[in-house]
Amino acid sequence: MSQQDKSQYYVPAQSPWPIVGACAFFLIAFGAGHMVADLQDPQASQWGSLLLIAGVLVLFIMLAGWFKDQINESRSGLHNRQLGISYRQGMLWFIFSEIMFFAAFFGALLYLRVIAVPWLGGDSNNAMTHAVLWPDFVPQWPLTETPDGTKTQAMGYWGLPLINTVILLTSSVTIHFADLGLKKGNRKQLSSMLFITILLGIGFLFLQVEEYIHAYQDLGLTLSSGVYGNTFFMLTGFHGLHVTLGTLFLLVMWLRIVRGHFSSENHFAFLAASWYWHFVDIVWLCLFLFVYVL
Template sequence: MSAKEHSGDYFIPDPSPWPIIGMFSLLITLFGGALAMNGVSIGNFLVVAGLLMFFYLLYGWFRDVIKENLSDCYNRQVDTSFRMGMFWFIASEVFFFLSFFGALYYIRNIALPWLGGDGYLGVTNEILYHGFENAWPSHGPGELGGDFKPMGAWGIPAINTLILLTSGATITWAHWGLKLDNQKQLVNGLIATIALGVFFVILQAYEYGHAYQELNLTLETGAYGSTFYMLTGFHGFHVTMGAVMLMAILGRSMKSHFSAHNHFAFEAVAWYWHFVDVVWLGLFVFVYWL
């Protein structure tokens, strides 16, 4: 069926191979990661292959959607569907991060006090872990995670907070330029936002290296280490994906694909980027600061 064929007010796209390719790319990446973490050498190869397949997916799917948009296939109903889809996608991401924040809260405010002797379950403390102290950050009972130093809030985390807050301002500035048909402001704002996002990821990678080599803060460092890397790592992945999407939007902007009244693709990525900013503020407060 042609991409321009419609059923009533509904747009019917051509059959697409990208969901299947996406499924296999994620399966290969996760399977390879599991093998690599268990010392199987082929795991690293599978991770690289899965990621390459995933980037091919992004390129091909973006290309097809852009062609549909430029072919005037979309109407008001499609625009509404896109907005609803992006809203619910971000809503799912909110609950994704809430689950990890909830785990952090449970460990710090419920499980640790119980293991430390407080509450109605406190009587089990001497039976389970003799001498366990209710203190955060915790590396587990019996020196499970070894001696380590927690990651402080000031330094790279504070700099990264400033970077992301600035990137929220630059993408808003780019949006204003788009609404005013100011191509130069639009492009410069996107370039600045991408540069700030890439700089954020570079600093986070440096922070991880410092944590492993000098602080002995690893994934094996008890509850603190696992929650630290789970929350900050997933956020870093979201920043990386956001930067990739911004690069696609920058390329389209340089080709004048958007107008003041038709630019939902830009708005969707901007929504996502502001969501990433807000999540980082929560991470800075509850993971680094408190």
């Protein structure tokens, strides 16, 4: 299809990046699972960490290559209105799949708090179950004690979690003003507001690392701290991964803006990045409420 022919749907050439991305996610999942298992055994080989690092590196290679191909196609004038509609539908479906992903973890948290913990606490119907499984169990959330007697402390919402909430809420405002700057043709506002959003995302990740260090060293809150530790690190950890990817996404958009890409009429890549960032912010608000506050 020639560059001027816009009547047909653009079909891109075959790409190696989907299979490369699949391999990257396999290495990340396999490596992360074995790394967690290795943490429980100091004598383990620790090869799970190496697989995880390899998966992350392959993922970055895939993202760089795929982004480059997409940018070249867009800048070459190969994309048309119909493809733009497909891109929007694809991004919306992707965000919907991410919503379902977090819904599964929130559902597990709800099941534990509303059904499993009260049931294990014992009532007239299962008093014997309570006495046999965990006689000293107290049905309260968060569970700060495991059946073997290990005790930990719950992570409160004051301090780092509250600061991170303010940071992400602020980042939603800055990226909104960046979007307004793009639509008004104010590239200085666009670039500066987006750069501030990226800095806020990096700040959030830095403080989350500090929170994890505090949890492990001061609170005794680890992945092996029973079901509370499991759900805490699974929910906050996966959200942190999404913030990392979202920050990288925004960084690519900022580099493109510096090079003069995008206009008020043609800027779907930036729009998709802003959608994703707002989604990440909303998920954190739910996390802050159900994991830290309630």
